[in-house]
Amino acid sequence: MIKLNVHEAKTHLSRYLERLARGETILLCKRNIPIAEIRPLPRQRKTKRPIGLAKGKFKVPPEFFEPLPSELVDAFHGEKP
Numbered sequence: 001m002i003k004l005n006v007h008e009a010k011t012h013l014s015r016y017l018e019r020l021a022r023g024e025t026i027l028l029c030k031r032n033i034p035i036a037e038i039r040p041l042p043r044q045r046k047t048k049r050p051i052g053l054a055k056g057k058f059k060v061p062p063e064f065f066e067p068l069p070s071e072l073v074d075a076f077h078g079e080k081p
Helices: 006-011 013-021 070-076
Strands: 002-005 026-030 033-038
Touching: 002 006, 002 013, 006 013, 006 026, 013 026
Parallel strands: 002 026
Antiparallel strands: 026 033
């Protein structure tokens, strides 16, 4: 983790952006007191996520497809039983 005061961050921001891109985190301080954390965004996938990764790992029970109890449906609509 890189610890920087605001003045240093403003002066050399482009230098630190390269380090952020490599995955480092910056702790931004004001008079050596931490005020913010700057983290890189997660990288986007280059390929699409494959379908069926959890195939065979769980089973949806038949009860899942049954209607919900009326009290629960009423609660979703903001109605009190």
